[in-house]
Amino acid sequence: MTDSPYERLRAEAEEGHVEEVIVSVPDLQGRLQGSRLSVPYFLDEAAEQGFGACVYLLASDVEMGTGSGYAIDAWQSGFGDFVLRPDPATLRTLPWDPGTALVLADAVWPSGEPVEVAPRQILRTQLDRLAERGLTAFAGTELEFLIFRGSYRQAWDRRYQGLETATTYNVDYSLQGLAEIEPVVRRIRREMVRAGLNMETARGECHAGQYEIVFRYDEAMTTCDNHVVFKNGAKQIAAQEGVALTFMPKYDEGEGNSCHIHLSLRGKDGSAVLADPAAEDGMSELMRHFVAGQLACLPDFALLMAPNINSYKRLQPGAFAPTGITWGQDNRTCPVRVVGSGHSLRIEHRVPGGDANPYLAVAAAVAAGLYGIENGLDVPAPHTANALADPSVPRLPSTLTEALHRWENSEIAAKVFGEAVVGHYAQAARTELAAFETAVTDWERVRGFERL
Structure with missing residues (x-):
């Protein structure tokens, strides 16, 4: 060649x-x-x-x-x-x-x-399973991050306390309030495009100093590869510009950083297999099974989408992030949102935060969809109201401990990912928990230094 x-x-x-x-x-x-x-x-x-x-x-x-x-x-x-x-x-x-x-x-x-437990291999295994059915997965990831004045070294020296966000108020969709961060985010946008990523949109978000850059969907592995290049490069560019940015799901009590994952399937001939123009809601039978699988597997696979203790600080009541197990059509209060039509008909998985490993999160969504397809699962009626405020909706795991328990005791996970993968990532979660349980936090010092 x-x-x-x-x-x-x-x-x-x-x-x-x-x-x-x-x-x-x-x-x-x-x-x-x-x-x-x-x-x-x-x-x-x-x-x-x-x-x-x-x-x-x-x-x-x-x-x-x-x-x-x-x-x-x-x-x-x-x-x-x-x-x-x-x-x-x-x-x-x-x-x-x-x-x-x-x-x-x-x-x-x-x-x-x-290496069976390598993130790229875990995703490839699930994509190969799709290919056996004549299906290809297309994905897009939407990463949010917070930008702070001052360098990473300065943030480290201050133990990440009292940092100053790069904007002072909610800049969601704002065109006026972004002047202070535009130089660095413009450089990130332009250099990502030069590195081969295809940018679609960019805008300010809700938390002061928060920003989102969305790149065009692609085949799932390519999207995940671009995702990790973007995160690595954005941090390097920030460091060169003398500022610091974080993708952590929950930096403080304000809005968290999400990583919404859009996922669609196509046939070997490029056909929109999830769509059925004759159906009232536009969804094919395959799509119904695919969505049903997401709901069935969400509790057991949550660890692959929310892998850290901080992940679950974002997935709490009162935050604009999912807490239940349900789905809806164009309903952002649901963890699984169905959006688009025809070739663009897809699910938006709203559970992952900015800390998600994209290979694992996409692999989890693909495996869940396959579980629904292989078992012909029926999808319940879509949620049409505010799922965040509905006490009847079954709950997602609310802590890493709960997610770990569901993961390592899951017959579904053992079957679709294998015992080695289940055990490997269970150990990663146990290591995270052990580190936290031996740490003394600022919250404990403020609460107990004088008053206990």
């Missing part, structure tokens, strides 16, 4: 535009971990043979701590390597890192077998 990604990379290197290639793997949190390689070494060896990286990268917590209980025990294996096999379809140059290209990689064992 005369115009392969690697041949284009070689040409750019010869012209002096690219000097290094980052080979990266998305970890359990959806962060990019990897190494910088010279272009000659990458093209002559790593592009085909892969590049070694320590196995603990897919068995560690936010602090990069590892231990027993994961499906990958780094200590028992002597902190050996698996192989990062680059995916040439993900190769791109990084405008915010001049002279650098980035390629995402799949983790495989030296034998060539894929």
